[in-house]
Amino acid sequence: xxxxxxxxxxVAVGLSLSLSSVAAEKTLAERHGNAWPKSANGxxxxxxxxxxxxxxxxxxxxxxxxxxxxxxxxxxxxDCQECHKADKAKPELTCNQCHKFTxxxxxxxx
Numbered sequence: 001x002x003x004x005x006x007x008x009x010x011v012a013v014g015l016s017l018s019l020s021s022v023a024a025e026k027t028l029a030e031r032h033g034n035a036w037p038k039s040a041n042g043x044x045x046x047x048x049x050x051x052x053x054x055x056x057x058x059x060x061x062x063x064x065x066x067x068x069x070x071x072x073x074x075x076x077x078x079d080c081q082e083c084h085k086a087d088k089a090k091p092e093l094t095c096n097q098c099h100k101f102t103x104x105x106x107x108x109x110x
């Protein structure tokens with residue numbers, strides 16, 4: 001009986017991990033669904049993003065544990081879609097057009 005429970009627990013944990021990794025791979029447009037912001041010409045307008053996610057100061061505070069902080073940039077208020085693409089699950093740093101950053105938590109960067 002104990003072995004059967006252990007096997008069931010292991011299967012449940014494995015299933016939940018695989019489901020969470022699948023969920024993490026949804027594109028930005030899939031995560032936003034019908035709430036994906038668009039302007040009249042179909043492109044995202046950063047003011048629409050900031051209405052829900054906050055301004056760059058608020059975003060920089062939320063991501064302060066990342067090195068480098070992607071929302072604290074010498075480029076200022078870039079358009080969100082420069083990094084956050086509707087058809088991608090993860091951001092593509094516009095900074096890497098000039099730099100070669102790998103974003104990590106500050107603890108991992110040490």
